[in-house]
Amino acid sequence: MRLLTHNMLSSNIKGVANGFPLRIEVEKVVEKEVEINHDFLRNIFPKIDWKALSDASRIMGYHELPEEPPEPSVLEADIEFLRKFHHALLELHLEEGALLCPESGRKFPVNKGIPNMLLLEDEV
Amino acid sequence: MSYKIAQILLLSSHPEVYEPCDDSFALVDALLSDRKHLMEHKPVLCMEMGCGSGYVITSLMLMLGDEANGAQFIATDINPHAITVTRETMEAHGVHADLINTDIASGLESRLAGSIDLLVVNPPYVPTPEDEVGREGITSAWAGGENGRSVIDKILPVADKLLSERGWLYMVTLTTNNPSQICRQMMKKGYASRIFVQRSTEEESLHIIKFWRDIDMEADANNGVTNRKAAPPGIVDSVRSQIQRLSFWGGSDINNGTI
Numbered sequence: 001m002r003l004l005t006h007n008m009l010s011s012n013i014k015g016v017a018n019g020f021p022l023r024i025e026v027e028k029v030v031e032k033e034v035e036i037n038h039d040f041l042r043n044i045f046p047k048i049d050w051k052a053l054s055d056a057s058r059i060m061g062y063h064e065l066p067e068e069p070p071e072p073s074v075l076e077a078d079i080e081f082l083r084k085f086h087h088a089l090l091e092l093h094l095e096e097g098a099l100l101c102p103e104s105g106r107k108f109p110v111n112k113g114i115p116n117m118l119l120l121e122d123e124v
Numbered sequence: 125m126s127y128k129i130a131q132i133l134l135l136s137s138h139p140e141v142y143e144p145c146d147d148s149f150a151l152v153d154a155l156l157s158d159r160k161h162l163m164e165h166k167p168v169l170c171m172e173m174g175c176g177s178g179y180v181i182t183s184l185m186l187m188l189g190d191e192a193n194g195a196q197f198i199a200t201d202i203n204p205h206a207i208t209v210t211r212e213t214m215e216a217h218g219v220h221a222d223l224i225n226t227d228i229a230s231g232l233e234s235r236l237a238g239s240i241d242l243l244v245v246n247p248p249y250v251p252t253p254e255d256e257v258g259r260e261g262i263t264s265a266w267a268g269g270e271n272g273r274s275v276i277d278k279i280l281p282v283a284d285k286l287l288s289e290r291g292w293l294y295m296v297t298l299t300t301n302n303p304s305q306i307c308r309q310m311m312k313k314g315y316a317s318r319i320f321v322q323r324s325t326e327e328e329s330l331h332i333i334k335f336w337r338d339i340d341m342e343a344d345a346n347n348g349v350t351n352r353k354a355a356p357p358g359i360v361d362s363v364r365s366q367i368q369r370l371s372f373w374g375g376s377d378i379n380n381g382t383i
Contacts, residue, residue: 004196005222008239012231020235034220037194043168044196047239090196114207117226 001094001115003056007048009115011101011108013123021052022099022108024059030095030113036086042075048089057088064088127159129183136212137177140205142265144179146325147296151246152183154294154320154332159187165292167195167241172221173228173279175199176265178210180244185219195242197221200229202264228275229282240286246296248275272301280306283335284313293335294320303331310335 011019050069057065064084074081099108099115106123109116129152130144137143155162172181181199188195199221201207207225214220224231248257248265249272256267257274268275276297283293293315297303307317316338323330 001224002222005198005224008198008235009224009231010234012226012233032220035194040168040194040196049235112208112211114211114223114225116204117224117231118202118204119227119230 001110001113002090003053003060003092004044004089005115006056006094006099007053007089009099009117011103011106012117013101013104013106013119016101016103018103019101021049021056021102023102024056024094025098025100025107026059026061026094027096027098028094029060030093031091032093034090036083038082041082041085041089044089045072045075045085053088057092060092060094062088062092127156128186128189129156130179130186130213130217134213134216135177135179136209136216138205138209140203140261141209142176142206142262144177146323146328147246147249147330148176148179150321150323150330150332151180151244151294151296154334155180155184155244156187158294158320158334162188162242162292163191165241165290166193167292169236169240169288170195170197170242170244171229171236171240171286172197172199172244173282174206174245174247174265175201175210175221175223176203176206176246178206178213180246181210181221182213182217182219184242184244185214185221186217198224198232198236200224200226200232202227203261205261206265228279229286233282233285237285238288241288241291243283243287243291243293244295245279245283245293247279248272249296249298249301251300268301272298276301276306280310284310284315287337289337291337295333295335297331297333299329299331303333307333307335314338 009022011022054065054067065088070081093113094110095113097110099110175181181197185197199210204225207223211223248268250266250268251272252267252269254269256263257269259267287293297306310317314337315335317333317335319331320334321332
């Protein structure tokens with residue numbers, strides 16, 4: 001699971017009001033290089049919760065993203081920033097670990113890169 | 125000209141995972157036949173709900189290929205074996221989508237709302253007794269309850285929530301599912317639809333339907349309420365006068381070619 005997906009996932013347990021962002025427990029992170037696409041990064045930027053992404057990237061061992069969201073103009077001009085954004089969003093994979101509901105602490109395991117968000121009957 | 129799709133020989137498999145069959149092939153054929161428009165559409169986020177063997181999502185990624193302008197893909201399945209098989213199928217083809225083991229899009233609905241530009245679904249559409257719906261393993265790939273509509277009727281509101289303003293949905297249905305009623309239902313939510321591929325096999329008659337948001341239809345279905353709500357007053361007036369000028373207010377002249 002990449003941080004793009006982490007940024008789109010919330011705890012789905014019945015009754016949880018603030019299920020985002022899920023806390024990350026890291027056992028293993030892998031990095032896989034993918035080709036950078038500036039248009040994609042500019043298009044996806046407005047949908048990204050910056051704090052969730054920058055916090056998650058630090059937990060995954062990457063410390064290059066600023067804590068505060070950048071001005072949109074940075075996305076137009078700053079190639080170096082785009083590279084860092086790209087790396088955090090699309091190249092870091094949580095291979096083994098877990099996602100924790102920020103409210104209930106319920107643990108969603110991540111094995112072989114795949115989060116298991118299936119709920120028990122009394123959680124639906 | 126032919127485009128790359130997933131190769132059957134490279135597909136992974138598992139006894140509890142539905143293997144690609146006529147329905148999967150028909151869906152991929154529909155996507156292939158609309159490939160030119162998909163390229164022009166430039167989807168940013170693409171998704172498959174219920175990826176099964178991974179045949180469809182892998183084919184989609186391959187056919188959009190390097191020209192996909194960095195589009196990213198997410199796929200879900202309720203069956204953990206299907207997720208594993210999809211991962212192996214994708215790896216064998218050298219493509220990547222983020223996979224999530226979840227029911228329809230549970231956990232993604234709030235943050236992904238209004239963000240998916242391209243959604244593909246081959247739902248469990250086979251009419252079965254209601255108690256077979258929601259069972260584990262391969263049954264989840266086909267058991268559709270009464271008229272095969274139980275899961276489809278859960279998927280449609282989720283699709284409506286996830287699709288962006290310019291989002292497209294391609295979905296497999298069976299005649300028994302009453303596709304025309306599904307289209308009418310989606311029309312009320314502001315979607316135009318078109319049957320893309322119609323294919324009869326010995327066992328079933330399949331329709332692949334494409335849905336897309338149609339502003340005209342939305343205005344029509346809601347008597348313009350949506351437009352008025354969405355825009356500040358000054359703009360509303362100009363929108364309204366424009367709408368009246370284009371004369372689909374009454375709903376009789378939508379296809380006059382001026383829009």
